[in-house]
């Protein structure tokens with residue numbers, strides 16, 4: 479059985495409670511906002527109301543808690559809680575995760591897909607508000623000390639086939655180049671070595687990128703103020719190639735307005751353990767009894783000490799858990815954590831793309847698919863998404879080439 483997060487072993491560092499609540503989205507539009515350590519201070523009233531959950535401090539795009547009607551929280555155990563959007567989006571996304579992570583899933587295509595998604599821990603709701611459902615997801619940034627994060631929307635169309643004319647026009651207006659470029663940077667935060675701060679870029683930054691500026695625009699994500707992180711570019715390319723292979727192998731799902739979440743470690747590997755303590759109260763903690771690849775629990779950028787997720791009963795963390803079915807469009811609550819991750823990691827190792835290895839191995843990078851409010855059954859390749867992936871790969875390769 480796969481592991482789960484141990485709820486009872488949470489520790490918050492003292493600094494996480496300081497200051498007032500700021501739920502204002504970061505500004506940018508070409509001028510990156512400075513974000514010291516990427517923390518979002520939280521007042522005691524909000525903390526109590528949310529049952530210990532806090533707005534996701536390192537969210538770079540999407541609906542924001544306290545700003546939009548739905549948003550994303552971080553549970554004290556370190557997982558990400560994505561509030562279900564109003565129907566049909568929220569239920570559709572829930573059905574998608576339930577299908578991919580169904581306990582009895584034996585579809586090789588879906589089992590493979592698990593490797594490219596955050597782990598799914600079922601749904602969650604606060605005791606104060608039991609009908610307000612959240613998807614409980616692995617925080618993809620969790621094992622990083624200074625996570626540099628970028629959200630890229632993929633595909634040539636960011637509206638689904640059932641979208642109204644108004645919705646289509648709204649989406650096209652937002653980024654008319656989607657069809658041609660096949661992807662859109664929705665937001666990013668980049669660690670700057672010298673100042674120990676993050677530069678944040680919001681959706682306006684990405685929308686300002688055209689064919690002739692997309693390469694430099696994307697390259698900013700990999701620049702730490704001193705040099706281009708070529709290692710992170712290369713590792714990202716390998717990850718995206720794996721995802722492309724999956725898309726080329728399947729003809730049963732079509733993704734609209736879905737994203738890739740890129741994460742790499744902002745701290746250079748040579749400075750890892752020695753320079754961690756004392757920096758913003760963060761430090762790596764090696765847990766005893768952890769298995770290779772899972773033992774990198776640490777103080778993450780949210781200043782939450784996340785325990786190693788092994789040998790904890792699934793039943794203690796699954797809320798609203800029922801055994802899942804196979805079909806996305808069947809209305810049932812099938813939630814479980816998926817299998818196949820370990821197999822995938824082995825596979826990635828074979829391809830030289832193991833992002834769970836520490837120093838000496840490949841650069842630590844994650845590229846995961848997120849945001850599945852518009853996933854539909856299909857009978858052909860997802861040409862729009864594949865087009866976007868290929869163009870994204872071309873641009874990433876050009877970035878490397880220019881730096882050579």
Ligand SMILES: Nc1ncnc2c1ncn2[C@@H]1O[C@H](COP(=O)(O)OP(=O)(O)OP(=O)(O)O)[C@@H](O)[C@H]1O
Nearest residue numbers: 537538539540541558596615616617618619629849
């Ligand atoms: N599993 C995860 N791990 C870490 N961060 C995440 C995870 N899921 C989402 N996020 C953060 O939240 C942001 C928004 O996520 P997501 O796209 O799922 O939300 P959304 O509100 O549906 O977005 P949109 O408004 O574009 O439809 C991401 O850009 C990322 O910063």
Ligand SMILES: O=P(O)(O)O[C@@H]1[C@H](O)[C@H](O)[C@@H](OP(=O)(O)O)[C@H](OP(=O)(O)O)[C@H]1O
Nearest residue numbers: 540567636637649652664681734735851852
């Ligand atoms: O980037 P912005 O300006 O915030 O625009 C939003 C973004 O395009 C989302 O992807 C979209 O949700 P969907 O992908 O689920 O359609 C949302 O639609 P909405 O306004 O209908 O929520 C837009 O407002």
